[in-house]
Amino acid sequence: MDQALAEASAALELGPAWQHGFAQLGPAFFTELRPTPLPDPHLVSVNRRLAADLGLDADRLAGSDAVAAFTGNQALQGARPLASVYSGHQFGVWAGQLGDGRAILLGGIATPQGVQELQLKGAGRTPYSRMGDGRAVLRSSIREYLCSAAMHGLGVPTTRALVVTGSPQPVRREEVETAAVVTRVAPSFVRFGHFEHFSARGQLDELRQLADYVIDTFYPHCRAPDRLGGNPYAALLEEVTLRTAAMVAQWQAVGFCHGVMNTDNMSILGLTIDYGPFQFLDAFVPTQICNHSDETGRYAFNRQPNVAYWNLFCLGQALFPLIGDEELALAALEPYKAAFPRELEARMRAKLGLASEKSGDRQLVEQILSLLAAGPVDYPIFWRRLSRFAAGGDLAAVRDLFLDRAGFDGWVAQYEARLADEAGEPGARMLAANPKYVLRNHLCELAIRQAKLGDFSEVETLLSLVQSPFEEHPDHDDRAGFPPDWATHIEISCSS
Template sequence: MKKLDQVSLSHHFADLGDAFGTPVPPSPFERPDFIHANPAVMQQLGIDPAEAANPAWAEYGCGKRLFHGSRPFAMKYTGHQFGVYNPDLGDGRALLLGELERDGTRWELHLKGAGKTPYSRFGDGRAVLRSTIREYLGGEALYGLGIPTTRALCIVGSDEPVVREKIETGAMLIRVAETHIRFGHFEYLFYTKQLEALHRLVEFTCARFLPELEGQPAAEQAEALLRFTTRRSASLVAGWQAAGFAHGVLNTDNMSIIGDTFDYGPYGFLDDYEPNFICNHSDHTGRYAFEQQPGVVLWNLNALAHAFSAFVGADTLRDCLEEFQPLLIDEYAARMRTKLGLQQVEDGDQHLCAELLQLLEQAQADYTLFFRALAHYRGERPPASLQEIVPVAQHAALEQWLNHYDQRLTHEQSDSRTRNRTMLAANPKYILRNYLAQKVIEAAEAHDFRPLQTLFGLLQAPFDEHPEHESWAAAPPPSGKHMPISCSS
């Protein structure tokens, strides 16, 4: 395990050349404040977790001091935003610091909020404390739920004023991912007709994640990469839908080529089950509503496939994309069966699940609380814990569904205690509700970081009971629902 001053980075992506971005030094805070470091990510990177208390994080976490070998690099990409191609995108407030290898896996460190770059357009290149905390917590929330995601190594704050809807204070985090390559990287090189560089990027990505394709022709590599990304993306969105997570801004520049949850902005977890839940207050048409996510991800994969048309024929591209829907359905069905405690696969399971979701929608019942209560259900009548979540007007519908569920459980070979244990490990007690994130943010803005530490710990173990923190598992008050969230960029 390394000390902070022993960390050394390489820069394989930056070595690809000028077509892929621009070297840019960070603009550090004059008076950085160390807020939090993530011991689990430190362990993942081979950094001694005891270093979590090292005050040097304040300088490393804002670019005032660089890790050995770091060569900060602003990545260039483009993408479709709300369905419209935008050629003027790129790392406008973030820098790729470099890569760190640990146990055969290469991890990239990316400093967000590091100041202006050639791709900042009219932006100031900064991030604010509010959005930085949301990303820091968001990565841990999905990681704790077993959903692929980027994570963050540390947060650093400052007293530097940053103007958004109001004047806030600047902050930075170091994001950690196996790669920061987005769909938009391939789109940029395709639309600007830099086909040799596009080929190099395909080769580079395959060397990292599909090494068995080394030396194969461009067409074979591009096809395999598209199939790989299609599979990963289908699995990812199935996880979101089962967990009740809405990303909020699924532009192609926010889509990871390896299927990680990427670029946390105006995201939100469902409170009441609302299929048309919109968490981004800029999404006036509902393009990125919760129930629209599978279709939008497929739309984005089509945009990526178009970039690969430089190497791969249209029929093959269509064949690749046709894998998405069956993969999504199978993965989502498997996740929902686990949430319902079903080990066997039966034809009626999809109808049983759809019937439950219709009940939850009509009852405006809390999605997470209902499934957590169902994980304790053993056929009791009346089902008091479930009736507490479903309004009286829907109790008859609840009873009808439970009768169907009870009948289905007779086909299972597990006993109720075993089933309950399995369901408790699949249905979280704690999720990152927006009202909880706001509670943490308001405390942090008052320089109280204890709520951040508490919620951070709960999200790392969301299936455990944590009886001393019951209030963090409660449904939001009415004022805590439908909170307007912006991406703050």
């Protein structure tokens, strides 16, 4: 039996039919290559809820053959592994060619959720690794696995993670750690940087081919003749603008800091992608910088909305050769200025239990955010306690969070008057909008410490909690409390 036949017979059949829309774009867009195997792979966790969404058997995914396949040690029948090329702006500076330096796309599978692409992150070097080793470490892989589940549980558009596998293979970061591979899932992993790459190189045929693929696959309504003068590329930019505005508004409402909003980390589908030095806010500090590598604070929490618009402008520049009209390109970007505040206000009204919209609502939100920042007050605990108060609970538990009691008393009097105008049960609405369980950094850290010792039980516990963060889970109240003092000393960098 020759080698190709032997490999085909050993390949694991996942079940669903594979589709390779991105691979059909041709070799200018990627390099086909196989993952680099890791020694002695083991299972860390399977996201059973995601497996069910995809129509996959979670028990089978936990088997040794699947663990080998999702580590890159065994082929998946029907997969067509490749690494894509893109470019981008990193920390506001043009970085030139980048690409999938440690991620390998396997292809898309047909699922009840539509076609979903599977990508192995940490599967070895590619032609785009530059000076990198192509690997991911257990620490960062667990963080991405849990955070993508947490964001999905909160209703924030995101890539997801199906499986994490580990290996004793040493990997050097700030210190020597062990290797891991995350199987990521999304309808597409196309980024702003894919468009920047071909535009910057003057490869306009490839730029048009990529744009047509994205439009025809994900945004076919952009070809409607009444959209922006019948220009489908301007309509594409407008659609991405609106999706990005909505996504970032959700980030701000839930207190999520991405940490590295480079243009190559921005999804063309408006998904949260590339979880590295992320953080959910503990205390409400608008200037919070969660990335230890971000020395200038470019990606601070309160700067995320403006950075997103800057990134969209870069995408507009990349698409301009196809749009061909400066006024049309600017018109496609303009909706961000209204869409972002509109989306954020809607999210903040929901957090306050306000189903209707009134003229003083924005001021009510701004006043409480100022009081939270002045404390600073723990962001998730405040909103959960306020929800309980609106549902008939004790106001003292909320008031005790503030040093400025008089300021809070003045605000809550206005809030109670506003709440009296609301029909239905605003407290119940708030409990469904303000999570009890948030994936704080110290919770991740505790799970990682156990995982490094071979105990993945805390990963499983946190996965369960963040997938249903609005439920009470009374046996786990300790994971919904204030962070310990040592949590303020956790430092997360781009190497995570």
